[in-house]
Amino acid sequence: MAYIDVHRQEFGVEPICEVLQVAPSTYYAAKSRAPSLRSRTDEATTARIRQVHADNYAVYGVRKMHAELNRQGHRVARCTVHRLMRRAGLRGITRGRGPRTTVPAPGPDMRPDLVER
Structure with missing residues (x-):
């Protein structure tokens, strides 16, 4: 359209x-x-999600956002929160890094040069 x-x-x-x-x-x-009931509900819920996200310094992800909305009495499914946050471009902050998979050796590189560079 x-x-x-x-x-x-x-x-x-x-x-x-x-x-x-x-x-x-x-x-x-x-x-x-007229707009469907879902689209009207999504607009209202997205506005609420934006408000809660801003009130909490933009650090809440889907899990905490879902819990906060339910604490405030706004009953909404977790998958709905996930869909609306993704559509609105909202993300939580991750504290940690990914897992460290390779640890370098403490000493100098002692491998032989097999191609004689």
Whole structure:
């Protein structure tokens, strides 16, 4: 729908729909229909998530965000919090590094030069 909105002045709705193999009535129905309950709920929940994220210095990830929202009485599933945080570009802060898999030897490199460089 957004693509058609951008190019409708230049080409018209019907030619664009013909190329995209979409019925023009589908476009007009989508434009006239009210937003779904999920999209309205997602907007409200995303606003709440942004507020909690900002109040907690932008350090909460999905797990802590879900717990905080439930403590505040805003019941929402953890997978929903994950989806909305990812869509809004919000991430938590990780304290640690990854695991250290290689430890260098303490002394000088004593391996022989087998190709005689």
